[in-house]
Amino acid sequence: MAQQSKSPFDTTMYGRNPAIGKYADIRGFKMYYETYGKGEPLLIIHGNGGSINNFLYQIPYFAKNYQVIIADSRAQGKSVDPTDSLSYEMMTDDLNALLDKLNLKQCYVIGWSDGGINGLLLAIRHPDKVKKLAVTGANLWPDTTAVDPFVYKWAMDENEKVKKAPVTAKTKNELKLLHLLSYEPHITAEQLHTISCPTLVIGGDHDVILPKHTMLIAQSIPNSYLWIIPNSGHSTPVYKKEQFNAVVGDFFSQPFRKIDGIGKFN
Numbered sequence: 555m556a557q558q559s560k561s562p563f564d565t566t567m568y569g570r571n572p573a574i575g576k577y578a579d580i581r582g583f584k585m586y587y588e589t590y591g592k593g594e595p596l597l598i599i600h601g602n603g604g605s606i607n608n609f610l611y612q613i614p615y616f617a618k619n620y621q622v623i624i625a626d627s628r629a630q631g632k633s634v635d636p637t638d639s640l641s642y643e644m645m646t647d648d649l650n651a652l653l654d655k656l657n658l659k660q661c662y663v664i665g666w667s668d669g670g671i672n673g674l675l676l677a678i679r680h681p682d683k684v685k686k687l688a689v690t691g692a693n694l695w696p697d698t699t700a701v702d703p704f705v706y707k708w709a710m711d712e713n714e715k716v717k718k719a720p721v722t723a724k725t726k727n728e729l730k731l732l733h734l735l736s737y738e739p740h741i742t743a744e745q746l747h748t749i750s751c752p753t754l755v756i757g758g759d760h761d762v763i764l765p766k767h768t769m770l771i772a773q774s775i776p777n778s779y780l781w782i783i784p785n786s787g788h789s790t791p792v793y794k795k796e797q798f799n800a801v802v803g804d805f806f807s808q809p810f811r812k813i814d815g816i817g818k819f820n
Contacts, residue, residue, distance in 0.1 A: 567607035586632035587625035589656030591617025598624040601667030640730040646675040663736040677749045692758035694741040700767040746774035752810035753778045758786030
């Protein structure tokens, strides 16, 4: 019987490149990161339980024109953190500390899912660091006004399932990540009003984050564009990779345009 072919995410060098990968001592743990390409810096942030290899299709595309910095977030991938607590604010400040360690004053930012939440928080907590921000599949709070009800129930059920499992280092880490998924974040529209950098807010029309919530995020950021992708779920950087890369790349390279008054007819 023929062996099932491996996923490209299992075989890619990204996230496991010994020639490139490094560890940085960041705020009490060792953060694993890789850098590719040359040009203006671009920070890419993965989602819950993910790692660097989630951006298999973005790294080579953007490395043609940018210095791509991509890390495994705290308690995920190779960035092991055995402590009990984990929050979006902690992960955001970790990324800010990594940029400081790399002597990067400002960068472009792409964030997917939890990485999108981190991207929003980076622009709120460390506004000087973010030149332009593109987020896909991010949410501000964890209830059914923001998250698809089926997905919300699934996340809560997963919490209960893992709570009943034997306590191991693995289940402790899973619970930290599930807590984020089910009970965080808590970002207000007022906080989004403080984001000053141009921002592209993205979601699939069948995303786990409700399109009306994605629209609310865009409407709450002063200098924002909104892109709802048709026939798309949560994994826009994977299943809509060509569109995603082209539109985000264009957003980064073109001046932000305010569209007001009579200009709305254009």
